[in-house]
Amino acid sequence: MNVAPALAQRFIDDALRNDHNRAILQRLPALALPDAWLVAGCLFQTVWNLQAGRAPDAGIRDYDLFYFDGSDLSEAAEAAVGARVQALLADRGIVVEAKNQARVHTWYRAWFGHDYPALGSARDGIDRFLVAGTCVALQPGPQGPVLYAPYGLEAIYQGVLAPNPLCDHRALYLRKAADYADRWPGLRLTAGTTETAGTNV
Structure with a gap:
């Protein structure tokens, strides 16, 4: 991860403007x-909201937690974690989804039609989110939130959406990117070789 310290701090500060x-x-904790992280949409969509002059949490559908527990790959164990998460955050009035990354390969093909390692x-x-620039996460640390952004942060602040070569399922990418651009019209989509404004993909 190669992110300038000033930009990393700006992203953390912006993300935390969403209560x-x-x-x-x-x-x-x-x-x-x-190996638990707060990931993806609730972070970069907060930035897009701020850039658009909206409330930090406007239009954010859910909040995602990733963790990694290779000791139990069952759906029941993941559901039990999800119930604990919802109980802990019930007062917030939001949907929080917890996904065990150790078991994604067991269900991904059935849901999305592609193999997953x-x-x-x-x-x-x-690392494998469909839109490369949206691969971001925060984790609590002793000195404040720890940032993970394997592809940097520039694309988020520039409003550019591009497919992730590590998980290049183009139809899925275009569907997700078009949804983002419909909700935040200033975003620009690329299909790998061309760039398109708004939802015209």
């Missing part, structure tokens, strides 16, 4: 989940 993100990061950490899952 839900701040609360989740404050409470996350209480769950004692292995067995992962070795939660960060391996963060």
Whole structure:
């Protein structure tokens, strides 16, 4: 990860302007989940909201937690974690989804029609979001939130959406990117070789 310290701090500060993100990061250690991170949409969409002059949490559908527990790959174990997460954050009035990255390969093909490798950490899952620039995560640390952004932060602040070569499922990417651009009209989509404004993909 090669992110300028000033930009990294700007991103963390922006993400924490969403009070839900701040609360989740404050409470996350209480769950004692292995390799746990707050990831993706609730972070970069907060930035897009601020750039668009909206409330930090406007239009954010859910808040995602990734963790990695290779000791139990069952759906039941993941559901039990999800129930603990919802109980801990029930007062926030938001949807929080917890996904065990150790088991994604067991269900991905059935849901999305593509093979998915067995992962070795939660960060391996963060690396594989369909839109490259949205591969971002925060984790509580002793000196404040720890940032993970394997592809940098520039694309988020520039409003450029591009497919992730590590998980290049183009139809899925275009569907997700078009949804983002429909909700935040200033974004620009690329299909790998061409760039398109708005939703005209």
